[in-house]
Amino acid sequence: MPSLILLMIAGMAAYGYWNAARAAAERAGELGRNACAAAGVIWLDQTVHAAGLRLCRHESGWLGFERTFRFEYSYDGIERHVGRLVLRGDTLVSFVGPVRPNVVPFGEN
Template identity: 35%
Template sequence: MPLFELCALLLIGGLIWLWLDSLSAREIGMEASRAACQADGVQLLDDTVAIRKAWLARDDGGQMRIQRTYGFEYSDDGTRRRQGSVTLIGKRVVALYIAPHII
């Protein structure tokens, strides 16, 4: 097999892996934001998260992982849209932010 074809197959395989890994991380981010909204007594709007940024970072063990930050919107009173975020390193949630609200 020529070198070009081998490199193209490796590149396509890497992109497929990245896509599947991103879908899995997004699901984890959605579940974390859904659980946090439920625990805080606010409504998760649109029932989804959207990627804000992705870069490389080291986890607690020193391994390089993809760090992703997802944003989501929630409402504390049914009329206002407020911003929240969840950050994952690899498949582990490392930060989740929901602004304090007055009931």
């Protein structure tokens, strides 16, 4: 009987980890898509890819996961560029990717 309880606990832990990973991937996809739309670039492949996972301490003091995702975008539809974002829980803590161009016409200051 104790082995069945341990098996159930392990199954619940695995489901909790999988569910949190899916939620983080969906949040990362939303953030990547929004960043590409705001910068006026093309979000390629319509997905993010998990690139890293590590333990970290959240601001609340609890241990949790910090997940790194990568995505690809293009300015012209030909060249591919890689963006990267890091989520701590569901909070964005780092972003490297497309930015809105800041063009100042020549002669204006």
